[in-house]
Amino acid sequence: MSSHVLHRNSLVQPPRAVAGDGIYIIDANGKRYLDASGGAAVSCLGHSDPDVRAAIIEQVGKLAYAHSGFFSSDPMEELADDLIAHAPAGMEKVYFVSGGSEAVEAALKMARQYFLELGEPDRKFVIARRQSYHGNTLGALSVGGNMWRRRQFEPLLIDASHVSPCYAYRDQQANETAEQYGLRVANELEEAILTLGTGRVAAFVAEPVVGATSGAVAAVPGYFKRIREICDRYGVLLILDEVMCGMGRTGTLHAIEQEGISGDLQTIAKGLGAGYQPIGAVLVSGKIDRAIASGSGFFQHGHTYQGHATACAAALATQRAIRDRDLLANVNIQGENLQNALTAQFANHPYIGDIRGRGLFRGVEFVADRATKEPFDPARKINAKIKKTAFANGLMCYPMGGTIDGQLGDHVLFAPPYIVSDEQ
Numbered sequence: 001m002s003s004h005v006l007h008r009n010s011l012v013q014p015p016r017a018v019a020g021d022g023i024y025i026i027d028a029n030g031k032r033y034l035d036a037s038g039g040a041a042v043s044c045l046g047h048s049d050p051d052v053r054a055a056i057i058e059q060v061g062k063l064a065y066a067h068s069g070f071f072s073s074d075p076m077e078e079l080a081d082d083l084i085a086h087a088p089a090g091m092e093k094v095y096f097v098s099g100g101s102e103a104v105e106a107a108l109k110m111a112r113q114y115f116l117e118l119g120e121p122d123r124k125f126v127i128a129r130r131q132s133y134h135g136n137t138l139g140a141l142s143v144g145g146n147m148w149r150r151r152q153f154e155p156l157l158i159d160a161s162h163v164s165p166c167y168a169y170r171d172q173q174a175n176e177t178a179e180q181y182g183l184r185v186a187n188e189l190e191e192a193i194l195t196l197g198t199g200r201v202a203a204f205v206a207e208p209v210v211g212a213t214s215g216a217v218a219a220v221p222g223y224f225k226r227i228r229e230i231c232d233r234y235g236v237l238l239i240l241d242e243v244m245c246g247m248g249r250t251g252t253l254h255a256i257e258q259e260g261i262s263g264d265l266q267t268i269a270k271g272l273g274a275g276y277q278p279i280g281a282v283l284v285s286g287k288i289d290r291a292i293a294s295g296s297g298f299f300q301h302g303h304t305y306q307g308h309a310t311a312c313a314a315a316l317a318t319q320r321a322i323r324d325r326d327l328l329a330n331v332n333i334q335g336e337n338l339q340n341a342l343t344a345q346f347a348n349h350p351y352i353g354d355i356r357g358r359g360l361f362r363g364v365e366f367v368a369d370r371a372t373k374e375p376f377d378p379a380r381k382i383n384a385k386i387k388k389t390a391f392a393n394g395l396m397c398y399p400m401g402g403t404i405d406g407q408l409g410d411h412v413l414f415a416p417p418y419i420v421s422d423e424q
C-alpha cells in the first residue's frame with residue numbers, strides 16, 4: 001500500500017490504528033495490541049476513556065479554541081488552578097504549550113529571561129546530563145545527552161555542558177555506598193559550574209527518573225537534595241523535566257516528590273492530557289513569575305496553540321480522573337506486580353542485566369554478559385529486534401539506547417496505562 005505520509009521510517013508502512021479499547025489499540029485488520037508502553041509513556045488512561053471523551057465533546061460544543069494573545073478560557077484557568085493546587089512546593093503559575101519539547105524550550109527561555117530581568121546577562125550557560133533526553137527541537141536537543149538523536153544535528157545545536165547521569169547500575173563503584181555514589185556524581189555539577197564560571201550558569205536540567213535514554217533510571221537517595229543545594233549555592237535555576245516521568249507515572253503525581261525537593265521550573269506533558277489532546281506545560285515558581293511580572297512584564301515567547309481550550313479541557317478531565325478514581329494506588333500496586341513478574345521471569349536470564357523503575361515506569365536493560373555488564377554490539381540492533389518481535393506478537397514496548405559514542409546499554413521501557421489490571 002503506498003502512502004503520502006512521510007512516516008518515521010520511510011521504509012516501513014506501520015499498521016493503521018483505527019480504534020482504542022482500554023489498554024488495547026486495534027488496527028485496521030482487527031489485530032489487538034496491548035499498549036504496555038502507553039505509546040511513549042503517554043496514554044495513562046488507556047484509549048477509550050468516556051469522561052475525557054465527554055469533556056472534549058462538551059468543550060468543542062462551546063468553544064474549541066481562542067488565541068491566547070486575546071483571551072483566556074475556563075478550561076485554561078481551571079486546569080492551571082488544578083495543577084497548582086497539586087504542584088510541588090513553590091510552584092505558582094502554569095505556562096501552557098502543546099508538548100514536551102515545547103515545554104523544555106519555554107523553560108530554557110524563561111530561565112534566560114529571568115536572569116535578564118535580574119540584571120545578570122552573563123548567565124547564559126545550561127548544564128544537563130549525559131544519557132538524558134529533553135526533546136527533539138533544537139534547544140531541547142542541545143541540552144539532551146542522547147547521542148543517537150543529537151549526532152547528525154550537532155552543527156545546529158547551542159552550546160550546553162553535560163555531566164554524568166546518576167546511573168548506579170552502570171557507575172556505582174564497589175567501594176562506595178549508594179549515598180556516596182550520589183554525592184560523587186552530584187558534585188560534578190559544582191565542578192562544571194566552577195569551570196564555566198560562577199555567575200555565568202543559568203540552569204541545570206535533569207529528569208528525576210530518566211526515561212528515553214536509560215529506561216526508567218531513578219537517582220540514588222540524596223542525589224537530588226545535593227543537586228538542589230549546589231543550585232542554591234550558585235544561584236543556578238533547577239529545571240526538572242517530568243515530561244515522561246511525571247503526572248503519576250512513578251506512583252506520585254510528580255516524580256520529584258519522592259526526592260524531597262522541588263525545582264524552579266518543571267516541565268510536564270505526556271500524562272497531562274493522556275494523549276487525548278496534545279498538551280504540555282511549564283510549572284513556574286513564584287520567584288520567576290515575580291521577576292518577569294515586575295520586570296518587563298512579558299515573557300518573550302509564545303506559540304499559536306498554547307492554552308488551547310479543548311486540549312486544556314481534556315487535560316483537566318484526565319487529571320480529575322486520575323484523582324477521583326484513585327489511580328495512583330493502582331499505579332503503585334501494578335508497578336510492584338510488574339516489577340515482580342519481570343523479575344520472576346527474567347532475573348536469571350543471561351542477557352538481562354537490570355530490571356528497575358518506579359510505579360508503572362519500568363525498564364529492562366539488556367547486556368551481552370551479565371557478569372561484566374558488557375552491552376551488545378549496536379550493529380545487532382537488539383532494541384529494534386525486541387520491539388519488532390513484541391509488536392508482531394501484539395505487545396507494545398518502547399525501545400531505547402544502544403551503545404553509541406560512549407553511551408551504554410539497550411533497554412525497553414514498560415509504561416502501561418494506570419488502569420491496567422492484574423491479568424493484563
Ligand code: PLP
Binds near residue numbers: 099134135211242245
Ligand atoms: N522530555 C522528556 C523527558 C521526554 O521523555 C520527551 C519525549 O519523550 C520530551 C521531553 C519531548 O517531548 P515531546 O516528544 O512531546 O516533544
